[in-house]
Amino acid sequence: MTTTTAGTIEHIDPTSIEVEENVRLDVTIDKDFVASIKANGVLVPILARRDDQGRVHVRAGQRRTLAAREAGVATIPAYIVTGDDDTATRIIEQLVENDQRQGVKQSERVAAFKQLSFDGMSAATIGRRTGTKAAEVKKGLAVADSAAVTESADLYELTLDQAAVLIEFEDDADVLAELSTEARQRPAQFPHSVQRARDDRARAAAIAARTAELVEQGWTILDRQPGYYEAEHVRVSYLDDADGNQVTVETLATVEGRAAFVGSNYGSTDAQAEFFVTKAQMKALGWRDRSSGAGAAGPMTDEQKAERRTLIANNKAWASAEIVRREWLTEFLSRKTMPKDAQQWVAVALTRHRQTVGHGITDGNGLAATFLGVEATASYWKATAIEEYAAAHPAKALHVMVAVTLGGIESSTSKGTWRNPTGLDGLYFEQLAAWGYGLAEVEQIVVDGGKVDAARHAAQAESIRGTAADDTQHTGDFDPFDAEGDDYDETAMDES
Numbered sequence: 001m002t003t004t005t006a007g008t009i010e011h012i013d014p015t016s017i018e019v020e021e022n023v024r025l026d027v028t029i030d031k032d033f034v035a036s037i038k039a040n041g042v043l044v045p046i047l048a049r050r051d052d053q054g055r056v057h058v059r060a061g062q063r064r065t066l067a068a069r070e071a072g073v074a075t076i077p078a079y080i081v082t083g084d085d086d087t088a089t090r091i092i093e094q095l096v097e098n099d100q101r102q103g104v105k106q107s108e109r110v111a112a113f114k115q116l117s118f119d120g121m122s123a124a125t126i127g128r129r130t131g132t133k134a135a136e137v138k139k140g141l142a143v144a145d146s147a148a149v150t151e152s153a154d155l156y157e158l159t160l161d162q163a164a165v166l167i168e169f170e171d172d173a174d175v176l177a178e179l180s181t182e183a184r185q186r187p188a189q190f191p192h193s194v195q196r197a198r199d200d201r202a203r204a205a206a207i208a209a210r211t212a213e214l215v216e217q218g219w220t221i222l223d224r225q226p227g228y229y230e231a232e233h234v235r236v237s238y239l240d241d242a243d244g245n246q247v248t249v250e251t252l253a254t255v256e257g258r259a260a261f262v263g264s265n266y267g268s269t270d271a272q273a274e275f276f277v278t279k280a281q282m283k284a285l286g287w288r289d290r291s292s293g294a295g296a297a298g299p300m301t302d303e304q305k306a307e308r309r310t311l312i313a314n315n316k317a318w319a320s321a322e323i324v325r326r327e328w329l330t331e332f333l334s335r336k337t338m339p340k341d342a343q344q345w346v347a348v349a350l351t352r353h354r355q356t357v358g359h360g361i362t363d364g365n366g367l368a369a370t371f372l373g374v375e376a377t378a379s380y381w382k383a384t385a386i387e388e389y390a391a392a393h394p395a396k397a398l399h400v401m402v403a404v405t406l407g408g409i410e411s412s413t414s415k416g417t418w419r420n421p422t423g424l425d426g427l428y429f430e431q432l433a434a435w436g437y438g439l440a441e442v443e444q445i446v447v448d449g450g451k452v453d454a455a456r457h458a459a460q461a462e463s464i465r466g467t468a469a470d471d472t473q474h475t476g477d478f479d480p481f482d483a484e485g486d487d488y489d490e491t492a493m494d495e496s
Contacts, residue, residue, distance in 0.1 A: 009045055011075040014068040017048065018057040029067045037064070038071035045077035056080060109160070110153065113137055114144035139164040146170045156180040162187075165194055188438030191328075195320040202269040210271035211262045219275075220259040226276060227300070228291070233259065233276040238291040247287060249275050257281035268319070311419075314442050318415045321440035326370070328437050329406055333371045338398050339435055346401045353409050353424060360408025368407030372400065418445045423457060426450015 046061025056078065058065050068076045116126045123141060127134040143149050143163045148170045153163040162183045169175045175197050182193045211221055226233040236258075239247035252258045252275065259276045282289065300308070350357060360368065365386050369376040374385040390400045409428050417425050426447045433439050439447065 008080060010078055010080050012048070012056055012078045012080075014065050014073060014076050016056065017046075017065055017078070018055055019062055019065055029063060029070060033063070034067045034071050037067045037073060041073055042068055042076040045079045048078040048080045050080050110140045110144045110150060110163075113140040117141055117144075136160060142167060148173070148176060152176055152180040156184040158183050162190060169197060189440065191324045191438065192317075192321055192440040195324045196317060199269050199316065199320045199323075203264050203271075206269060206271035207262050207264065210273055214260050214262065214273060218258075220257075222259050222261040222276070225261045225263060225274065232278060234279050234282055234289050235291070236275040236277060238289055239277070239282060240288045240290060242286040252277065255281065255285070314418055314445070315415045317440060317442040318418055321443055322413070324440070325432070325437065325443070326367070326410065328432075329410065330371050330373070332435065332437075333399055333403050333406075334373065338402055342402050343398060345431060346398075346405050349405050349409070353405070353428070356412040356424075357405055357408030360411050361404065365404055365407050367411050368400075368403040371403045371407060418442050418449075421446040421449030421453060423450050423454030426454065 042061075042064050044061075044064070046064055047059045048061070049057045049059055051057060061078075065076065112130075113126055116129075117123075121129070123137040124134045126132070127137045130137075139160050143153060143160065146167050149163055149166050152158065152166060153160075158166070158180060166176060166179055166183075169179060179190070179193055179197060183190045215221060222233075236247055236249060236252065241247055241251070255277060257278045257280070259278075260273045261276070262271055262273050264270060265272055279289075360366075365384065366376040369384070369386050372386065372389060374389050376385070386400065386404070390397065393400075413425070413428075427450065429439060429443050429446050429450070433447070
């Protein structure tokens with residue numbers, strides 16, 4: 001490969017310049033840019049190459065050259081060098097030059113990486129030549145191999161990290177479009193939406209596999225779960241045979257009319273099957289339904305159905321958010337330094353969240369170990385992995401304190417947290433948000449509900465204070481609350 005030599009500045013007619021293929025895919029020249037060139041000329045020289053026949057080729061400055069042509073400018077300054085026309089060299093020069101000026105789109109960077117790879121360059125070499133980390137180049141090459149993701153990255157102006165995540169959904173156009181829209185419009189929610197999509201896909205795969213298994217065994221698959229109040233089907237788990245023995249699934253091996261509904265429970269990605277027979281078949285076999293009368297309440301109202309759909313959706317969202325949150329906490333605790341307020345937060349949290357942190361410590365700090373990347377062990381008689389880690393890494397003392405505190409609080413969260421958020425729950429999630437974690441919508445419910453709960457407790461505390469003051473005025477008894485209320489522990493009420 002010939003090395004480019006130092007060049008000279010020349011003023012060239014832009015119409016005589018050959019415009020080489022550029023890494024920038026979008027070469028639209030806006031009117032303001034053309035007007036500026038027409039009024040002021042090209043102020044920054046383009047980078048060009050003169051070949052053996054004397055023709056001048058643009059290597060960097062395609063937009064300026066095309067705008068100058070459109071503006072009718074007589075000449076433009078060009079820094080002309082003598083060098084080879086190697087494609088890789090040209091792409092690298094254009095990529096770097098465009099990045100230093102009006103940055104290229106991710107899709108254009110990806111296309112450039114792919115072309116360089118075709119020319120035999122390794123990811124490490126491309127990274128070194130373009131000033132890009134090799135890991136980012138590898139992501140770019142992976143994205144380039146997916147036409148669907150590359151198109152989405154360009155259309156929605158995705159970051160390379162976002163585009164790389166979407167590769168696993170390239171076979172589902174609807175999910176790809178939905179996640180791309182989320183990445184563009186609500187980037188903070190993107191990780192949560194991705195995890196929900198992963199969980200939905202895993203859940204669907206598990207249900208499909210279980211369904212296929214049951215079909216092979218001769219079961220009729222119901223497309224919805226029969227309600228307890230419905231007259232056509234009855235759950236096998238509620239049936240006794242003519243001798244009073246509970247009917248089992250194995251009993252139904254040769255029974256016609258047997259059916260199954262396959263679904264998943266709450267946030268689980270596993271498949272569960274529930275088995276049914278028709279009531280007509282049950283009567284024909286002389287079986288008895290132990291749940292008779294259980295459906296007297298009748299079918300659910302539309303409002304109850306809507307509430308149940310919300311409950312199920314939020315439970316699933318919580319399960320997905322928990323994965324994202326705990327992955328974020330692990331990454332958070334792998335950082336070299338903790339936030340400036342971390343030490344003060346630990347001091348406050350150890351008293352404010354003392355019960356949950358205490359339980360976490362008693363149970364061996366399993367989540368704290370996970371967050372720190374050490375083995376989770378629980379022993380009351382010997383040192384745990386966290387103790388050994390703390391002793392071996394004195395500079396990470398604050399990390400350990402934060403991990404133990406976070407682990408204790410986090411271990412107390414569950415899908416019940418969003419359903420009945422306390423003031424303490426809200427404060428915990430607010431703190432995570434303050435440290436940069438993007439709350440899922442179901443986690444925002446906890447923050448909002450926690451504020452309501454805190455306000456309720458504050459009103460109760462004020463009422464208690466007022467009652468105590470009235471009693472003191474009327475009876476002369478000692479007032480247990482001083483002027484600052486220091487003897488009243490609102491935290492204790494919050495913990496209850």
